[in-house]
Amino acid sequence: EVQLEESGGRLVQPGESLRLSCVASGFSFSNYAMSWVRQAPGEGLEWVSTISSTAATTYDAVSVRGRFTVSRDNSKNSLYLQMNSLRAEDTAIYFCAKTTASSGYSSRYDYWGQGTLVTVSS
Amino acid sequence: QSVLTQPPSASGTPGQRVTISCSGSRSNIAGNSVNWYQQVPGTAPKLLIYGNNQRPSGVPDRFSGSKSGTSASLAISGLQSDDEAVYYCASWDDSLNGPQFGGGTKLSVL
Numbered sequence: 001e002v003q004l005e006e007s008g009g010r011l012v013q014p015g016e017s018l019r020l021s022c023v024a025s026g027f028s029f030s031n032y033a034m035s036w037v038r039q040a041p042g043e044g045l046e047w048v049s050t051i052s053s054t055a056a057t058t059y060d061a062v063s064v065r066g067r068f069t070v071s072r073d074n075s076k077n078s079l080y081l082q083m084n085s086l087r088a089e090d091t092a093i094y095f096c097a098k099t100t101a102s103s104g105y106s107s108r109y110d111y112w113g114q115g116t117l118v119t120v121s122s
Numbered sequence: 123q124s125v126l127t128q129p130p131s132a133s134g135t136p137g138q139r140v141t142i143s144c145s146g147s148r149s150n151i152a153g154n155s156v157n158w159y160q161q162v163p164g165t166a167p168k169l170l171i172y173g174n175n176q177r178p179s180g181v182p183d184r185f186s187g188s189k190s191g192t193s194a195s196l197a198i199s200g201l202q203s204d205d206e207a208v209y210y211c212a213s214w215d216d217s218l219n220g221p222q223f224g225g226g227t228k229l230s231v232l
Contacts, residue, residue, distance in 0.1 A: 035221070037167075044124070044226040045159070045167060045210055059220045095166060107212040107221030108157045110178065112166040 002026040002111045004096045009116030016086055016120075022079040022096030022113055030054075030074035033104035036081050038092035039115070048094070049081065053102035064090075086120045093117050125150060126211055126224035133230040139199040142227045144211030146192050150222060154214040156194040158187055161226075162207045170209070171196060203231050 008020040020036070036048040049070035050059040058070050069082040079096055094116055097109035127145040134140040144156065158171035169178050171187035174194065186197045194213075198205055211224040 037223075044208075045161075045212075045223040047221045047223060050220065061220055062218070100172075105214060107154070107214050107223075108169065108172045109159075109167070110169050110172075112168070114166055 002098065004098065004111055004113035006094065006096045006113045006116035009094060009118045011119045011121065012086055013122050014087060014120055017082070017084045018086060018118060020081040020083065020094055020096075020116060020118070024077045024079065024096075024098070027098070027111075029077040031102060033099040033101055033106065034072060034079045035097045035099060035104075035109065036070060036079075037095045037097050037109070037112075038090075038118075039095070040089075040092040043092075046092070047107075050099070050104040051079070052104040057104055059104055083118070086118075088120050091118060091120050124225045125215055125218070125222050126213060128209075128211060128224040128227045130225065131228045131230065133232055134198075134201045135232050136201055136203065138201045139197060140201060140229065141198075142196045142209050142211075142229070144194045144196070144213075144224050146194070146213060148192060149217040150192075150213040150215040151189065151194055152192045153216060156187065156189050157212045158185075158196045159210045159212065159223075160207045161210065167210065198229075201231055205229060206231050 035050040051070045096113040098111040099106040159167040160170045161167040174189040175187045215222045
C-alpha cells in the first residue's frame with residue numbers, strides 16, 4: 001500500500017524558515033518524481049515544487065522561487081521542502097504528491113499525503 | 123488567478139448528468155494531457171481522470187473526461203449524493219514550466 005506522510009508544519013512568524021518532510025512507503029520511491037502542492041484555507045490547489053526521481057531537475061512555482069527549495073533523499077524514501085522568508089500568504093496545507101513519471105514533467109498525481117498545516121502569522 | 127478556468131460551482135439532482143468545463147490555452151491544455159481530481163472537504167485530492175480520458179482503477183465509469191483544443195470537460199452521469207466534492211482540472215503549462223490547477227468547481231447534489 002502506497003503511503004505518504006508529511007510532517008513539520010507549525011505556526012511560524014513572517015520571515016522565519018521551516019522544513020517540511022514527507023516519508024514514502026509502498027513503492028519504489030527512487031523511480032518517481034515527487035511534488036509539493038499547497039492549499040490555502042478555503043482556497044484551491046496550488047502547485048509549489050517538483051523534483052525529478054534522481055533530483056537532477058527541480059521546478060518551482062513563481063510564487064516561491066528563490067525562497068523554497070525542494071530536495072529528496074532516496075536512501076531514506078524522503079522528500080523535503082525548505083521554506084525560507086515565509087510570508088502570510090504561504091499559510092496553507094502542504095501536500096506531498098507522487099507523480100507517475102521520473103522526469104517531473106507531469107500534472108498526474110496518483111497518490112497524495114494527508115497534508116501538514118503551515119501557518120505564518122505574527 | 124489560475125491559467126485554467128473552471129466554473130466555481132455546478133449542481134444536479136440524483137441520477138442526472140453534469141459536466142464541468144476547464145478552459146486553457148495553447149501553452150497548457152492544447153499540447154499537454156489533462157488530469158482531473160476530486161476533493162472531498164477535509165481530505166486529500168484523489169486522481170479521478172488522467173491522460174484526458176482514462177480512469178484509474180476503482181473509479182466508476184460514471185466519470186468520463188474529454189479534451190478538444192484548449193478545453194477539457196469532466197462528465198459525471200448517474201449523479202450520486204457522495205459525488206458532492208470540489209473538482210479540479212490540471213495540466214502542464216509550457217510557459218510557466220510547471221503543472222497548473224484550475225480554480226476548482228464545487229459540485230452540489232440537490
